[in-house]
Amino acid sequence: MIISGKELSARLKEDMRAEVATFPEKYGRVPHLVVILVGDDPASASYVKGKAKASEFVGIRNTTILKPDTITEEELLGLIRRLNEDDSVDGILVQLPLPPHISEAKVIETISKDKDVDGFHPLNVAALWQKQPCILPCTPKGIIKMLKFAGVEIKGRRAVVIGRSNIVGLPVAKLLLDENATVTIAHSRTADLPSVTREADILVVAIGRPRFVTADMVSDGAVVIDVGVNRDPETGKLCGDVDYAAVEPKASVITPVPGGVGPMTICCLMENTIECFLKKF
Numbered sequence: 001m002i003i004s005g006k007e008l009s010a011r012l013k014e015d016m017r018a019e020v021a022t023f024p025e026k027y028g029r030v031p032h033l034v035v036i037l038v039g040d041d042p043a044s045a046s047y048v049k050g051k052a053k054a055s056e057f058v059g060i061r062n063t064t065i066l067k068p069d070t071i072t073e074e075e076l077l078g079l080i081r082r083l084n085e086d087d088s089v090d091g092i093l094v095q096l097p098l099p100p101h102i103s104e105a106k107v108i109e110t111i112s113k114d115k116d117v118d119g120f121h122p123l124n125v126a127a128l129w130q131k132q133p134c135i136l137p138c139t140p141k142g143i144i145k146m147l148k149f150a151g152v153e154i155k156g157r158r159a160v161v162i163g164r165s166n167i168v169g170l171p172v173a174k175l176l177l178d179e180n181a182t183v184t185i186a187h188s189r190t191a192d193l194p195s196v197t198r199e200a201d202i203l204v205v206a207i208g209r210p211r212f213v214t215a216d217m218v219s220d221g222a223v224v225i226d227v228g229v230n231r232d233p234e235t236g237k238l239c240g241d242v243d244y245a246a247v248e249p250k251a252s253v254i255t256p257v258p259g260g261v262g263p264m265t266i267c268c269l270m271e272n273t274i275e276c277f278l279k280k281f
């Protein structure tokens with residue numbers, strides 16, 4: 001079974017669109033998301049366009065601010081502080097990665113935690129790990145939604161997450177734990193990684209290496225969630241972290257790249273923006 005993140009996100013965006021259509025009458029306006037892109041990296045530019053397109057579909061007001069990579073850290077932080085103060089803005093997202101002269105940590109902590117639609121602010125991260133109400137990071141939230149949509153039982157299962165980033169690996173491990181899976185966090189330096197991943201009922205791969213997960217690393221019937229977005233070194237096409245052709249026949253459930261986790265991330269960003277908006281009323 002292939003989980004289409006594209007299909008699920010389309011359904012969820014339809015529902016959000018209907019909900020948002022009721023907002024002008026109820027609240028006098030629609031939610032407003034501001035996305036900041038620094039520089040002109042084509043991959044980042046394409047993600048930012050996807051966010052604007054989804055906003056337009058759902059009926060969320062989107063402002064995309066493009067800044068040259070010559071912007072100073074202080075200028076960028078000043079812009080964020082002004083957006084924090086602006087009551088017409090509900091969500092602020094600064095597309096990562098940033099140029100090396102700008103501290104990502106400073107940028108993330110400058111965004112007001114109540115407008116932090118990415119769920120990256122240290123106070124949101126702390127709230128997540130302390131089981132307090134928080135804004136959930138989009139990709140991990142999208143992965144849990146996909147598993148539930150596919151009818152995958154999480155409780156009591158063994159989950160292995162490959163990758164320990166703040167954006168995906170660590171929070172997805174925490175969300176799986178909260179769903180009562182038993183979770184192992186592995187990484188590129190895990191000794192005898194295949195013996196670890198073969199134990200997984202649910203394998204989540206977020207390592208950023210094309211075809212890193214080979215068939216010998218996956219047990220029969222495993223659920224495989226591929227978070228990778230890479231360029232295939234041979235064909236130049238978009239590909240995941242999983243050798244899809246080899247692993248798909250063994251997996252009971254698998255997500256494709258593209259069309260798997262990616263669309264769910266954007267869908268959850270829309271959800272988070274609506275959530276930040278509604279908290280104001």
Ligand code: GUN
Nearest residue numbers: 093094095096097118138
């Ligand atoms: N760069 C890659 N993924 C993300 C994301 O989810 N949010 C932001 N802000 N930047 C990213």
